[in-house]
Amino acid sequence: MSVLKAAAFSLLVGVAATPVSSAAAQATKAAADTAAIGIPADVEIRELRSGVWIHTSYYTYPGGVRYPANGLIVREGDGLLLIDTAWGERLTLTLLDQIEASIKLPVRRAIVSHAHGDRIAGTDALEARGIPVYALPLTQRRAVGEGMPVPDQALAGLDTPAASVQFGSVELFYPGPGHAPDNLMVWVPSQRVLFGGCAVRAAAADSLGGIADANMTAWPEAIRLARARYTRAKVVIPGHGEVGGPELLDHTLALLKEARKPGK
Ligand SMILES: [Zn+2]
Numbered sequence: 554m555s556v557l558k559a560a561a562f563s564l565l566v567g568v569a570a571t572p573v574s575s576a577a578a579q580a581t582k583a584a585a586d587t588a589a590i591g592i593p594a595d596v597e598i599r600e601l602r603s604g605v606w607i608h609t610s611y612y613t614y615p616g617g618v619r620y621p622a623n624g625l626i627v628r629e630g631d632g633l634l635l636i637d638t639a640w641g642e643r644l645t646l647t648l649l650d651q652i653e654a655s656i657k658l659p660v661r662r663a664i665v666s667h668a669h670g671d672r673i674a675g676t677d678a679l680e681a682r683g684i685p686v687y688a689l690p691l692t693q694r695r696a697v698g699e700g701m702p703v704p705d706q707a708l709a710g711l712d713t714p715a716a717s718v719q720f721g722s723v724e725l726f727y728p729g730p731g732h733a734p735d736n737l738m739v740w741v742p743s744q745r746v747l748f749g750g751c752a753v754r755a756a757a758a759d760s761l762g763g764i765a766d767a768n769m770t771a772w773p774e775a776i777r778l779a780r781a782r783y784t785r786a787k788v789v790i791p792g793h794g795e796v797g798g799p800e801l802l803d804h805t806l807a808l809l810k811e812a813r814k815p816g817k
Pocket of ligand 1 (some may be wrong): 667732733
């Protein structure tokens with residue numbers, strides 16, 4: 554956490570702890586102060602291209618450090634396809650409320666892009682609202698092992714690297730193991746948007762992020778497969794951090810090359 558952010562955080566805590574006449578007033582004041590000092594809301598939705606939104610949820614680690622995770626929302630006719638839950642059940646319910654308030658269309662289906670909490674933790678919350686959640690069979694199995702909620706719908710035909718299937722208006726692409734054995738990518742051809750998920754790193758990222766389940770040998774090939782297939786991509790979305798273009802794929806390859814240098 555930067556000094557500025559730390560200062561802002563303690564300021565927020567200080568303000569929130571001040572006694573006020575009612576809980577509602579306190580919440581309103583805290584929200585206003587949060588906005589005023591630049592701390593983002595827990596969940597944000599931003600339209601990137603026509604009918605394509607990014608959702609960003611902020612997980613708060615013990616100690617108060619907030620870390621963002623990106624997912625995607627795609628309009629399909631009079632409904633929406635959601636890619637990845639928010640980071641936790643509570644934030645996923647907040648996300649659904651925000652979608653209802655700002656996009657005003659129902660979420661009809663959801664896909665989770667691998668079995669880590671920032672992608673899958675809100676699965677039960679979605680299914681409780683009647684939204685079917687799709688995942689690779691590998692992701693379903695890994696979810697059991699990770700103690701995560703298990704998506705109820707299996708995606709067939711994506712078992713081998715470079716496999717792709719059409720899913721409504723989008724293409725699902727399995728580039729092979731990378732950040733995780735089951736990392737899935739999503740291509741929105743109409744808007745030339747590639748959701749790379751956690752296999753792709755943001756331009757500002759100077760490391761590969763969480764690599765506990767990564768396959769460092771296969772990961773570069775996964776990125777090269779995605780780069781070769783989606784040469785038309787205009788927008789590339791990483792799992793965490795700022796949206797970019799195809800250069801994010803090259804940046805990820807450079808980080809992988811650096812990480813595999815002898816002595817590292
Ligand atoms: Zn992950």
